Amino acid sequence: MNTRPDPVTPLTMRDVAERLGVSTMTVSRALRGQRGIGEATRQRVLAEVAALGYRPNKLARGLRTGGPSELIGLVVTNLANPFYSQLAVGVEEVCVRYGARVMLGSTSEDPDVERDVVTDLLERGVDGLVVVPASHDHSHLGAERLRDTPVVLAASPPMDIDVDCVLVDDFGGTRAACRRLIERGHRRIGFLGLPPSLWTGSERFRGYALALEEAGIAVDERYVSRHRGDSTLAREAARAMLALPDHPTALLTANNRNTVGALLALRDRPDDGEPVALAGFDDIELADMLHLPLTVVSYDAAEVGRAAASLLFERQRSTAPLHPRRVTIATTLIDHPVPR
Template identity: 55%
Template sequence: MRDVAERAGVSPMTVSRVLHDSSAVSADAKARVLAAVNELGYHRNEVARSLRLGRDTGLVGLVITNLANPFYSQLAVGVESVLAEHGIRAVLGNSGEDVERERQLIRDLVARRVDGIIVVPAGSDQSHLETIRLRGTPVVLGARPPDGVPLDCVLVDDFTGAREATIRLIDNGHQRIGFLGLPPATWTGSERFRGFCAALDAAGLPLDDRYVRRVGRDRGAAERAAAELLRLRKPPTALFSANNRNTIGAFRAIRAAGTDTALAGFDDFELADTLGLPLTVVSYDAAEIGRQAGRMLLSRMLDPAGGGADAPPRRMIVPTALIDYP
């Protein structure tokens, strides 16, 4: 501000008045100040100003687990679209599925006085997310539910999506179905496996452990696991994969083996319709998860008089749908 004042030949107080659109400044002085602002590229430090005035910072933290996954980019787009309507900006952090890094990111965001935080938890220990331990900062979880902490969350209907995709394979005549899943310790891993098992049970089909592989989120590992299944003496005639990376790995294994193995997987993905292989995917709106999480957080931040800050924790489920690619 002092540089602007010096360039315009006025006092810092006059610059402040111009920036606040005060009428107590002459037209000539106002024109000189605005010209100096443009020449110097001056931007007011809104965070520092908010802290001085005891106001909100206008910032919300968004902590995700894998910045490279398109799911999280869509979730972030949904969050930002809601926050922007209220002039609020998101500060993005990537935990890389590392709980300790997530803890550090949360500490940093709280130290910077963000007005709220949306988190995709990296692990089951969520004690650091308790609102009271975050100095009253409201928190909403995305894609994974709270574990022992009373927090709002927005989830995908993982169970139903996996069950319906497996039922589709069974209805198409398959009885030996392989499962390429995520680690059981994760919410999505356990729920999608539970949906897979429920479909088998409803059809009177036994769960055969020989056809189950837990391969995490690595496409190469999924390809190797699928190749193992296809080399069995009695290989599965169909595979269900628990996320889009596993689906791509399974597709590569099927192509390499030259089999006509059917494939279904959780998460739609770009170019899924161009694989040249019959494919069923479980689709959902990832941006909607972000929008709903953003709305939940805003209700905690902006409506304390209506019980926003003290209302019981809420849970919203985003539905899934099956898409068949020929």
Template identity: 55%
Template structure:
């Protein structure tokens, strides 16, 4: 600001008044200041200014587990839509499902005075997300529930969606249905496995443990697991897949084998109608998770620091709808 003032031949106070749009500055002086701002490429440091004024940064931190998954990109877009409408900006961090990285990111964001945090937790150890550790920074969890802490939360109907998608395979005549899923330590993996198991039991079918594969799969390793399951003699004729990467891998396997197998999956899959495989998806809008989480956070911020938090933790559950392709 001092450089702008020197170039325009005015005081730093005058520059500040012009940038704030205050009246009482002559038009010729205002134009000189604005020309100096343009010539020098000056941009006001909003973070430093807010800290000097005892305010927060105007930033909201979003911490997710896997930016390579389109689910999280959509979630981030939904959250950004809401926070921007309140004059805030989103800062994004990726943990790669590593708890240590999550702790580091959260500590860094709190140190940077973010107004609030939206976190997709990487594990069940969430002590670093307690109010004391966050120094009072408001928190909303997305896609996975709190463990040992209290927090506003936005979840998907993991159990209900998995049960409905598996039940559709049963209704289509499949009795041998395998499961390709996340590690059981993940909440989403456990709930979707429970939904698969429940749908089979409700239909009077016996879930077969030998047709279950669970792990931290990529599309490539999911394809290999699906090939192994579908290639078994008297193996499953259909698979339920617990996320979009697993579904894509399984569809590749079906096409590679030329098998008349059907796939049901959780999460939407881009260009699902072009995959050439009978496909049922428990679909929902990831951006809606981001929007709901951001709105819960803004509600806490709008309540004011003196009274925060207000009321008990809130939980929102996003429903799923079945989408059917290739039939």
């Protein structure tokens, strides 16, 4: 006879799934009457739920209010980065169309925190996950570890797991920005990059390095800094480069936080200093008001979220197996002139 495991601790959808040896998604589909599971499995889930007296809070809330009963977990690395707020907007736009709500978790770029956040979201009964990974280790996001809860990665391809992903054209966008600086006569170009362990870090550096190689320019390690996107660290790195006797005549930044750091470093320079050009990945607010020319690699961050959420719901509702899919969001080069 099935009995409630613990009369004090609230049951979760994951508890029900583990007792039956099925995925949380199977339990979720049975409770909502969705397609994708057999009738025998559905009846087994419903019988177990009745025996345990389990009632998911989010489903009860939906029945009381007529509102959404489905939850999608969104895991990002740095809430201070405007990219993630726009990505969240895109995820939410799609979730609203499907009658779902978004539950947000931040990892502060710490892989251990990411594992904890993912576990917590699963215990809360999320029906799917959109994750921006904090490292190259994605083993905790595999189907077996998530008990088949669908997941889509954003801004990073999967490593050793078979899941959908949405990427930005990191390589092509950075290559185009570096080429633009070279076309304007710059040969000493500093690069404020991201860690090589991150997909965005490795791809954006690759775009920078290839553009230099194509122009017959060797990479000068004195002009390269690769750290997590942080405006303070970027400012310090840029100031060190600009203090060199043969300092860069242009700076290329790998994300908007590094662009802010570069702008602060350029502001600190003497007024009689040689002008330094700036190009960066990610558009930034008020770019048109800056008193220096700025080239940015622009793209629709909200579209990254929309594409990721769309892949997630398509997989949730598919009655046939789907091969892992990859979507790449295009970039555009924009030149912001000095305002008159």
